[in-house]
Amino acid sequence: MAEPALLIEGLSYAYGRGTFALKDVSLAVGAGSFTALLGPNGAGKTTLFALVTRLFESPGGTIRIGGIDLRREPAQALGRMGVVFQQPTLDLDLTVRQNLLYFAALHGIPRRTAEARARESLERLGMAERIGETVRALNGGHRRRVELARALLHEPALLVLDEPTVGLDVPARRAIVEHVHALCRERGIAVLWATHLIDEIGDGDRVVVIHRGRVRAAGPVTEVNRATGADTLTESFTRLTAKEAA
Structure with a gap:
């Protein structure tokens, strides 16, 4: 099988002693796929992106970009990735x-x-x-x-975007969401898109639901809904991030 555009295995990160922002996170993003990292504010999405872009470094776990280990060959791995951060950088x-x-x-x-x-x-x-x-x-x-x-x-073969539509109006949000989906279809670019907005995710997308630093579900939207017994992703998300799921 082809190497995923992004492979994360056993990734954890703590702020201070014992305060984990991420705990044993694993996920994969295949070539040409749109994968939404969905979680409420404070779920750990931005921390994960900081690790993937090497702003932070985790003492454990593995991040591979196009089969290249980020820790061992950072320049080569990062060269295969395009990034849009949550905060503007122009x-x-x-x-x-x-x-x-x-x-x-x-x-x-x-x-x-x-x-x-x-x-x-x-x-x-x-x-x-x-x-x-x-x-x-x-x-x-x-x-x-x-x-x-x-x-x-x-x-790049991989594009990662950390809540790129925050603060935009609905037409601007929709235009960017549609353009990035087109990049996946037409150019085969793999996308990891962090969001807390469920309407940015289509039924044909893959989704990774993260809550309190842990992955609660991962897979195509239809499979996540089936696993939770829900009819919609909104309902699945509610069930997966309920207090008893913590």
């Missing part, structure tokens, strides 16, 4: 083009190639005409689109 006083080209230079992408990829990504996102504007002049939804375009410049 330089507000640079133009869209300058932000993208700076990121491309950090990845060693030749200038001509970077220009072509930047324009292509922005066109797919309906942002080509904004390339010369400063990021400060853009609204929240457009800034998110630029961050997504930036994350794709080095053509």
Whole structure:
């Protein structure tokens, strides 16, 4: 079988003594799949993303990106991944083009190639005409689109997004959700999408429900619903994150 785009096994992380944000978490994201990491606020989603992006390091467990061990070969593993963090990370006083080209230079992408990829990504996102504007002049939804375009410049096999639609209105949220699903279908990119918003997850997606630092269920939405005896993902989520499930 092909190696998953992302494989996490036995991952734990504690803040201070005995205060576990994550406890023995394991999950896999296959090539071309949209996997939603679904959990309430404080469930451990952001901590997991910090470990996957190596902002934090866990003393135990394994993270493999495209078969490459993140701890042993961090540069090679991270090079296969694109990231959109929950907090915006664009330089507000640079133009869209300058932000993208700076990121491309950090990845060693030749200038001509970077220009072509930047324009292509922005066109797919309906942002080509904004390339010369400063990021400060853009609204929240457009800034998110630029961050997504930036994350794709080095053509990663895996895209991880930590609650990327927080603070956006419904049309902007929907546009980004639909675009990322299209990336999975059309380009075979694997996606790990952290959210607490169930309406961002489709019936054909995979879901990992996390609660109080532990994985409560994982698999296609239909299978999770079957396992919990629920008719909808909303109902499954309610049952899996109830107090007695803690």
